[in-house]
Structure formats: structure tokens, C-alpha cells
Amino acid sequence: MTNLKKKLMEGEIVFTVEMTPPKGPDVTSIVEKLKELKFLTDAVNFTDNPSAKMRMCSMSACKISLDLGFEPVLQMSCRDRNRIAIQSDLLGAHALGIRNLLVMTGDHPIWGDHKEAKAVYDIDSSILIKLVNNLNNGLDINGNKLNGKTDFFIGAVVNPNVDPLLPQLKRFEQKLKMGAQFFQTQMIFELEKLERFMDFANKFNNIKIIVGIIIIKTKKMLHFIAEKIPGVVVPQWLIDKVNALSDKDVEKFGIEFASNMILSIIDKSLAHGFHIMAISKVEDVKNLLSFIKIKKE
Amino acid sequence: MIVTKQKDIQEIVNQIEKFNSFFLIGCSECATLCGTGSEETILQLKEWIESQHKKVTGWFIAKTGCQILGTKKELNQYKKAIDEAQCILVLSCGAGTQTITEFFDSKPVIPLNDTLFIGNMRRFREFEEKCRACGECYLIFTGVCVVTLCPKSMLNGPCGGYRDGKCEVNQKMKCAWITAYNILEKRGLVDSFYDGLLGPKDWSKSNSPRYIEKEK
Numbered sequence: 009m010t011n012l013k014k015k016l017m018e019g020e021i022v023f024t025v026e027m028t029p030p031k032g033p034d035v036t037s038i039v040e041k042l043k044e045l046k047f048l049t050d051a052v053n054f055t056d057n058p059s060a061k062m063r064m065c066s067m068s069a070c071k072i073s074l075d076l077g078f079e080p081v082l083q084m085s086c087r088d089r090n091r092i093a094i095q096s097d098l099l100g101a102h103a104l105g106i107r108n109l110l111v112m113t114g115d116h117p118i119w120g121d122h123k124e125a126k127a128v129y130d131i132d133s134s135i136l137i138k139l140v141n142n143l144n145n146g147l148d149i150n151g152n153k154l155n156g157k158t159d160f161f162i163g164a165v166v167n168p169n170v171d172p173l174l175p176q177l178k179r180f181e182q183k184l185k186m187g188a189q190f191f192q193t194q195m196i197f198e199l200e201k202l203e204r205f206m207d208f209a210n211k212f213n214n215i216k217i218i219v220g221i222i223i224i225k226t227k228k229m230l231h232f233i234a235e236k237i238p239g240v241v242v243p244q245w246l247i248d249k250v251n252a253l254s255d256k257d258v259e260k261f262g263i264e265f266a267s268n269m270i271l272s273i274i275d276k277s278l279a280h281g282f283h284i285m286a287i288s289k290v291e292d293v294k295n296l297l298s299f300i301k302i303k304k305e
Numbered sequence: 306m307i308v309t310k311q312k313d314i315q316e317i318v319n320q321i322e323k324f325n326s327f328f329l330i331g332c333s334e335c336a337t338l339c340g341t342g343s344e345e346t347i348l349q350l351k352e353w354i355e356s357q358h359k360k361v362t363g364w365f366i367a368k369t370g371c372q373i374l375g376t377k378k379e380l381n382q383y384k385k386a387i388d389e390a391q392c393i394l395v396l397s398c399g400a401g402t403q404t405i406t407e408f409f410d411s412k413p414v415i416p417l418n419d420t421l422f423i424g425n426m427r428r429f430r431e432f433e434e435k436c437r438a439c440g441e442c443y444l445i446f447t448g449v450c451v452v453t454l455c456p457k458s459m460l461n462g463p464c465g466g467y468r469d470g471k472c473e474v475n476q477k478m479k480c481a482w483i484t485a486y487n488i489l490e491k492r493g494l495v496d497s498f499y500d501g502l503l504g505p506k507d508w509s510k511s512n513s514p515r516y517i518e519k520e521k
Binding site (some may be wrong): 166 | 463466499507
């Protein structure tokens with residue numbers, strides 16, 4: 009059982025962090041970050057060509073992390089691989105020792121740096137969850153017997169920010185039924201939206217929700233997130249508030265905002281963990297976690 | 306209908322510059338509705354070619370350009386004009402163009418249109434893609450074709466990227482799954498739809514080239 013799964017099952021609050029594999033062959037920078045991050049968080053997610061921008065594959069980054077003694081979460085989308093490639097890659101990842109997965113349909117190539125690429129989308133994320141569940145039962149997606157069973161911990165994504173919400177909730181329920189064992193949310197800026205989602209999610213037994221958190225570093229970053237990241241809704245009051253701050257104060261505000269969000273969520277028992285997204289410096293994670301610690305005390 | 310669009314004028318100029326005499330063929334079906342192969346379009350093209358000091362030996366509008374034998378029969382009466390032309394310009398979809406290619410293997414047959422999609426006309430000459438000819442129709446469940454109208458061909462509901470009900474990929478378009486979900490709701494089918502899982506889709510049904518034999 010992975011450490012992430014064990015902690016979630018035991019009801020311990022988990023912290024995971026998002027890393028984007030490098031744009032190029034040089035892994036020096038991620039290795040340096042991983043060496044520090046492994047003492048700070050429970051696991052590290054490696055994104056799968058996020059926003060359809062081509063980067064090193066998640067699987068290799070996961071293996072590098074495993075070798076450094078830091079538990080990875082392999083993110084896999086349906087955008088670039090058909091069902092044959094997905095299953096083949098997942099079996100390969102399993103052979104390398106990767107166990108935590110976070111599966112999703114994936115951002116469309118139109119958002120990326122290879123807009124002309126053919127979008128695959130042979131299957132969607134609900135089917136992908138079923139596919140992984142099959143692998144865990146020793147079967148491929150067509151029901152053919154494998155020479156063993158995989159032992160993946162299956163994560164899925166959900167976006168509590170969207171409007172209308174109901175179709176999203178039905179998909180959440182379907183993903184749960186297909187075998188999702190934990191969920192990671194899109195980044196959350198409004199507690200009410202998370203509460204609205206959790207009112208629904210709490211109807212189901214044993215659900216494990218890891219909430220996406222972002223540390224706002226600059227005004228530019230917030231504007232980019234608001235405009236360019238699919239599925240993210242940044243409330244206007246937050247944009248106005250950040251716009252009114254000096255650049256230096258934005259960074260301080262970012263840490264405060266993220267930690268207050270985390271503490272409120274813990275207070276209200278709205279989640280089972282936190283996923284710190286789009287980090288640029290390890291220092292930010294350190295600052296955030298120590299801020300939370302101080303506030304908690 | 307098969308929706309077509311006339312190629313960029315510069316591309317057409319490049320394709321035909323080495324020729325001096327042309328026979329023009331349009332189509333009275335989809336290409337006429339699209340304004341890419343109608344009589345009016347053919348006559349405008351004729352006028353333009355002649356203004357370039359080149360010759361149009363003749364023209365005709367096929368009744369149904371993708372109907373091979375019917376078109377062949379119609380073409381018989383234009384044999385002389387076609388013989389006189391150095392090349393044939395076809396203003397139809399790709400299928401219609403290939404009908405003509407079948408009859409003239411040594412004479413250049415040049416398509417002047419790009420074939421875009423299977424779609425409907427909303428208003429005059431405004432077209433919307435509706436069908437990808439995937440060979441496995443799900444409209445009974447979803448009402449609108451999510452394979453076509455969702456850029457990710459999601460079969461089981463929307464992705465997490467829609468914003469105010471609009472598609473992540475094209476924010477001018479409503480998310481296909483929000484429409485499909487409303488249809489399921491209005492028909493009282495949400496729960497039964499989500500009792501199961503739609504797919505995985507059998508894409509082998511759209512492996513090209515496809516062929517249907519006459520049933521005996």
C-alpha cells in the first residue's frame with residue numbers, strides 16, 4: 009500500500025505537491041527540488057504535458073522521484089494516447105514501482121504549444137478509471153486476462169467551481185462507481201464552492217478528497233490562471249484585491265490566502281488533504297507549511 | 306449535408322496558372338447549398354478565368370456529383386468541350402471530385418473546394434458541424450452528438466473545463482454535454498444514463514476506407 013493511500017485511509021490529512029516535468033532532457037532542477045520536497049510533503053504529482061504543452065513524460069519523472077525515495081503520483085490524461093498506449097504505459101509504470109495514479113481526460117491541444125497535434129481522446133476519464141480498475145483485477149479493458157494484477161491507487165479529478173454544477177456531480181458519482189479511490193479538485197478560491205460540492209460528495213461512503221490549492225505569487229500569475237487555465241474560476245473580488253496590492257505584498261498575501269484556505273477547510277472538515285499546485289520554488293511550499301503550523305499552534 | 310469551402314484564391318491561382326483552357330463542373334446538391342458549386346459560382350469563376358485571358362471550353366452542374374454512374378451519363382454530352390480543355394476544375398466536395406477523377410485519369414482534375422464536415426445550415430450559408438460519421442450513433446442517449454460537438458468526444462458527461470456552460474475549447478459554443486445533460490433531464494433519463502457507462506467506443510467502425518455492399 010502506498011504511503012498516500014495509507015494516510016488517507018487512516019484519516020490523516022495529506023499534503024501533495026505538483027511538479028511539471030522539465031521542458032527538455034535536463035533533470036537537474038527537478039532532482040534538486042525533489043530532494044527538498046520529500047521532507048515536506050507526502051507525495052509529488054507529475055503532470056502529463058499540462059495545458060497540452062509538451063514536456064518530459066510523467067512516468068520518467070515518477071521513476072526519478074522513486075529513486076530519490078519520494079513517493080510519486082503519476083498523472084495520466086486521455087489526450088495523447090489511445091487505449092492500447094494507455095494500458096501499455098500503465099503496465100510499464102507499475103513495473104517501475106509507480107502505484108499512485110491521477111487520471112483525467114486532459115486539456116485540449118488548442119491550449120498548448122503543439123496546437124496542430126491530433127487530439128486522441130479514444131476514451132474519456134470515466135472509462136479510464138474503469139480501465140485501471142480492470143488492470144487491478146488482472147484484466148485489460150476488453151476483459152482479456154493479464155498475467156497478474158496491478159495494484160494502483162486510483163485518483164480522479166473533479167471541478168467544484170463549474171457552473172452548472174449538477175452535470176459535474178453526476179460525473180463525480182460515476183467516477184466513484186467506476187473505481188476512483190480518491191479525488192483531487194481543481195484549485196479552489198471560494199470555500200462556498202467547495203462546501204456546495206462536499207454537501208453532495210459526503211453522501212457517499214469513504215470518499216477521499218484532496219483539495220487543489222495555489223499560492224498566488226504575482227498579479228500576472230493570477231491573471232494567467234484566471235484567463236488561461238481551463239476550468240479555473242477566480243472570483244472578481246480576489247482579482248480586485250490582488251490588483252490593489254503592491255507587488256511585494258502580493259507574495260505575502262498569496263501565502264496568507266492559501267494557508268487561511270487550508271485552515272478553514274480543515275476546521276470545517278471539508279477535505280482529506282491538500283494538493284499544492286503550480287509551485288515555482290520549494291521555498292513557497294516551506295513557507296506555506298510553516299505558516300499553517302504557526303497558525304495552528 | 307457535406308459542407309465545403311472554396312480554397313484560398315491564391316492557392317487556386319497557383320494550381321491553375323500553367324493551364325490555359327478549362328472545363329468547369331459544379332454540383333446541384335450540397336455544394337450548391339454551400340454556394341461553392343452552384344451555377345452562380347460557376348459563372349463567376351468562368352468570368353474570372355476569362356478575365357485572365359484564359360478559355361473556358363464549357364461547364365455543367367452535376368445533379369448529384371457523388372452518384373458515379375448518373376454523373377458519367379450526364380457528362381457524355383460535354384465530351385467535345387472536355388476534350389478541348391487542358392484540365393477540369395471541380396466545385397464540389399471531395400467525393401464529387403473523385404467521381405470526375407475516375408473518368409479522366411490522364412487529364413488533371415483540380416478541386417477548387419476544401420471539404421470541411423457533415424453539418425446543418427442554421428441561417429443562409431452559416432453551417433454547423435453535426436456528425437463525424439463515426440459509424441456508431443449515440444443520439445438516442447444524448448440527443449446531440451457529443452462525439453462531434455465535444456472537442457474531447459466525451460461520452461459520459463462534461464469535462465471539468467467548461468465555464469458558465471461554455472466549451473473550454475471554443476468559448477463561443479455551448480458545452481455539448483450541458484446541452485446533452487439538459488436533454489437527459491427533460492426526458493427523465495439522467496439516472497438511467499448514469500446507471501451505466503457509455504463506451505468505450507468502437508472506433509473500428511470508422512476505420513477508413515469504408516464500403517457498403519448491396520444487401521442480397
